[in-house]
Amino acid sequence: MTIFIETDLEGISGVSSLDMVASGERYARERLMADTNAAVAGAFDGGADRVFVLDGHGGGRNFLIDMLDPRAEIAPMDAIRESDACFEIGAHAMAGTQNAFLDHTQSSVSWHDYRINGRRYGETGQLAVFAGAFGVPFVMASGDFAACAEVRALFGNIETASVKTAVGRNRAACLPEEEAERLIRESAARAVKLAGSVPPFRVLFPMEISVEFNRTDYADDAMARRPDAERTGPRTVRRIIREIRSHDDLMI
Numbered sequence: 560m561t562i563f564i565e566t567d568l569e570g571i572s573g574v575s576s577l578d579m580v581a582s583g584e585r586y587a588r589e590r591l592m593a594d595t596n597a598a599v600a601g602a603f604d605g606g607a608d609r610v611f612v613l614d615g616h617g618g619g620r621n622f623l624i625d626m627l628d629p630r631a632e633i634a635p636m637d638a639i640r641e642s643d644a645c646f647e648i649g650a651h652a653m654a655g656t657q658n659a660f661l662d663h664t665q666s667s668v669s670w671h672d673y674r675i676n677g678r679r680y681g682e683t684g685q686l687a688v689f690a691g692a693f694g695v696p697f698v699m700a701s702g703d704f705a706a707c708a709e710v711r712a713l714f715g716n717i718e719t720a721s722v723k724t725a726v727g728r729n730r731a732a733c734l735p736e737e738e739a740e741r742l743i744r745e746s747a748a749r750a751v752k753l754a755g756s757v758p759p760f761r762v763l764f765p766m767e768i769s770v771e772f773n774r775t776d777y778a779d780d781a782m783a784r785r786p787d788a789e790r791t792g793p794r795t796v797r798r799i800i801r802e803i804r805s806h807d808d809l810m811i
């Protein structure tokens with residue numbers, strides 16, 4: 560049983576302010592490693608024999624590698640293809656979610672609304688769709704309360720570990736560190752057992768990926784960047800894709 564874990568930073572335990580995420584401060588990165596290690600430990604507790612980890616926030620470089628559980632392997636390019644189930648650690652809710660810590664989808668500056676086949680998704684949804692395209696079920700997420708609620712609303716009764724609650728958008732009230740780690744570890748262990756019963760989250764192809772930007776110039780930029788993009792409105796751009804090879808295929 561091989562588990563693929565992707566991490567983000569906003570939903571990590573102990574990370575309680577916008578500033579801690581924006582500055583990438585040492586404490587936030589230490590907590591990232593603590594939550595990641597809790598999930599790795601839980602995966603092995605639950606019967607996994609291999610665990611890949613991918614540093615997913617802001618293009619990577621957030622891991623403090625010397626703190627990573629040595630049993631975990633940094634995910635190589637095609638790790639998802641070799642995996643049996645997928646977790647997200649440190650998740651945040653999609654753009655436009657109330658009472659959610661740092662809700663956004665990709666860019667809080669330029670992206671207003673993101674949809675796949677007309678349905679709104681955030682970054683956890685993208686990960687589930689990406690994993691599902693390779694036949695891998697998405698079975699567990701940790702993050703703030705709103706991120707966990709979003710995941711259950713989209714994917715049903717999979718495992719979630721809520722480690723904090725938003726107080727407005729830019730602050731969070733966090734569980735004590737040890738309690739958050741214990742929740743993540745226990746949830747991860749149970750999630751391994753779900754791998755055989757939760758189906759991969761598959762969406763219909765051809766798939767329409769659409770983004771409503773905040774301003775027309777962001778839509779201009781997207782049109783210049785993506786040769787296959789179509790302008791569907793002053794601020795909206797879409798692409799039609801027929802297969803998913805990498806996470807970038809789900810972007811605009």
Ligand SMILES: [Zn+2]
Pocket residue numbers: 567568569615616617
């Ligand atoms: Zn992030």
